[in-house]
Amino acid sequence: MTSTAPTRHPVVPSDPPALLLDGITKTYESKAGAVQALRGVTYHFQQGSFTAVMGPSGSGKSTLLQCAAGLDQPTAGTVLLGGTRLQGLGEVELTKLRRKQMGFVFQAYNLLPSLTVFDNVALPLRLTGIRPRRQDVLAVLDQVGLADKAKRRPAELSGGQQQRVAIARALITRPAVFFADEPTGALDSKTSRQILSLLREATDRAGQTVVMVTHDPVAAAYASRVLFLSDGLVAGSLDNGSPAQIAAAMSDLER
Numbered sequence: 274m275t276s277t278a279p280t281r282h283p284v285v286p287s288d289p290p291a292l293l294l295d296g297i298t299k300t301y302e303s304k305a306g307a308v309q310a311l312r313g314v315t316y317h318f319q320q321g322s323f324t325a326v327m328g329p330s331g332s333g334k335s336t337l338l339q340c341a342a343g344l345d346q347p348t349a350g351t352v353l354l355g356g357t358r359l360q361g362l363g364e365v366e367l368t369k370l371r372r373k374q375m376g377f378v379f380q381a382y383n384l385l386p387s388l389t390v391f392d393n394v395a396l397p398l399r400l401t402g403i404r405p406r407r408q409d410v411l412a413v414l415d416q417v418g419l420a421d422k423a424k425r426r427p428a429e430l431s432g433g434q435q436q437r438v439a440i441a442r443a444l445i446t447r448p449a450v451f452f453a454d455e456p457t458g459a460l461d462s463k464t465s466r467q468i469l470s471l472l473r474e475a476t477d478r479a480g481q482t483v484v485m486v487t488h489d490p491v492a493a494a495y496a497s498r499v500l501f502l503s504d505g506l507v508a509g510s511l512d513n514g515s516p517a518q519i520a521a522a523m524s525d526l527e528r
């Protein structure tokens with residue numbers, strides 16, 4: 274800038290959204306006919322935000338997550354992740370982007386049973402060609418409270434511990450965006466709270482962006498915003514809702 278005028282705050286936030294969905298539609302072709310799972314979803318996920326995606330069964334939540342993460346291609350529309358357009362990337366580039374910029378946590382922990390906890394967590398680095406540093410792996414294990422379990426195998430751990438390993442595995446690459454689909458679906462409420470607090474910390478402490486599908490209002494209340502889907506469309510959102518407020522908004526949708 275050459276002018277001496279005082280700096281003005283731009284009207285448009287200077288941080289580009291971590292994740293931008295623009296006009297996403299998804300149609301599944303099946304023997305029974307076409308199913309329109311998403312019918313034009315446009316939404317910006319700000320960097321450092323924690324968003325819960327809720328909606329009746331079949332409303333398109335998982336499809337939205339799959340398309341946003343480049344695990345599935347939308348029928349139409351654009352996904353921008355950190356400014357990179359996913360559509361038009363080849364499978365190799367997309368895989369690279371996923372490994373570097375995205376973390377995944379699903380209801381099924383998807384750990385490799387033959388690898389130790391340490392090696393499961395180190396795997397995403399190895400897959401990107403980075404030699405994992407022992408202290409880095411132990412640091413994320415410590416972050417999820419499992420530093421003493423590094424040499425165990427997944428089968429020797431409880432469900433909650435396995436999910437924490439899955440979170441450590443997602444944290445190791447310091448992804449910009451975490452995608453979680455029912456991450457606490459198989460866990461008791463105490464263990465769920467631990468997992469949700471870890472996701473909350475990722476946004477509060479590290480400025481990572483979390484998009485989490487859940488049907489549980491208590492889990493959704495950990496997010497700062499709930500995005501409601503209905504019949505493949507965004508039906509509204511609720512900020513800083515209590516579990517009771519979120520549950521009430523959900524039952525309105527299901528009517």
Ligand SMILES: Nc1ncnc2c1ncn2[C@@H]1O[C@H](COP(=O)(O)OP(=O)(O)O)[C@@H](O)[C@H]1O
Nearest residue numbers: 301303308310329330331332333334335336337
């Ligand atoms: N692979 C698929 N083939 C055909 N239809 C699908 C497929 N995946 C999802 N659907 C349909 O798309 C709609 C949205 O599904 P989904 O995104 O899984 O919803 P949710 O996660 O909200 O329950 C549903 O009607 C579902 O039956």
Ligand SMILES: [Mg+2]
Nearest residue numbers: 334335336486
């Ligand atoms: Mg689903």
